[in-house]
Amino acid sequence: MSLFIVRRLLLAIPALFGLVLLTFILIHAVPGDPAAVLAGDQATPQQIQALREHYGFDRPILEQFIRYVSQLASGSLGVSYMTQRQISTEIIERMPATFELTLFAMTLATAIGIPLGVISAYFHNRWLDHVLRIISIGGLAIASFWLAIMLQFTFSMELDLLPVHGRLSQGLTPPPFVTGMIVIDSLMAGRLDLFRDAFAHLILPGFALAVAPLATIMRFTRAAVLSTLRREYVFYERAVGYPRLVLMGKYVLRNSLVTPVTQIGLLLGAILGSAVVIEAIFDWPGLGSYAVLSIATADYQATLAVVLIVGCVYALINILVDLVHAAVDPRILEQL
Structure with a gap:
């Protein structure tokens, strides 16, 4: 196991070097001084x-x-041309906000997407399956920036139910820094008022960011469960009288999780890219809005640093996905 992790980390180095090189070339190819x-x-x-x-x-x-x-x-990641501050310091300040948003979005997508995928497979080719498939296709087709604007217009401007931007309402002071995630830090500090306000600010951007991965997870879960249901051991267990719900929960779902887990890992990396747009729309002070500001001000050092950090996170996520695979299916350990 340790040898596998070291080998994967070493393989990530040339990939990250290629990422930095490509980004460096593209940045300098853009017209402008x-x-x-x-x-x-x-x-x-x-x-x-x-x-x-x-x-x-x-x-x-x-x-x-x-x-x-x-x-x-x-x-060293260098010094920002615009702020004259260490880029590493600015990224550390903004990273918890992005992690809070992306973790909430992926938790939402996973908690809803996997059960809906299982339900869709359970009612294969029935009306509920068709409805859920239409919903998943719609989730993949909707542009995240359009959905974010519509959510702001409907729930913030028209209904006045949820805040439109930021992480906290004006006049509120963030809780003492522990993780940098206001929702968690407010609970640790026993500040339920801050928790409610921070969670309310998290709902709209989190949902806008979660819709596309939710639809993807639902589709892959459905396909994986349907494939497992066609296995011979499933037919045998049905023949000996296993209740269908027990069979789904105890045997089918666990043997179907490898594919959805793989997609969740890949989507975590992709969702960091989608967060750029969502953070800009909701004025969320994370890495995404920092990247937009860096690009707009031609701050090459900061832009390259954000790309490198996202690449490192993506590489680490892929390694964690392989380890989760091993936990779900111990036979994978033999391949590692």
């Missing part, structure tokens, strides 16, 4: 040129890339 953005509209050509020389924008791209990789090798 970051020095001019940093200098502002009133800057003189001399001031803009001075900034180019200060940050090394006037040097060949290969030399800039080598300098950046050397900087990463020294353990």
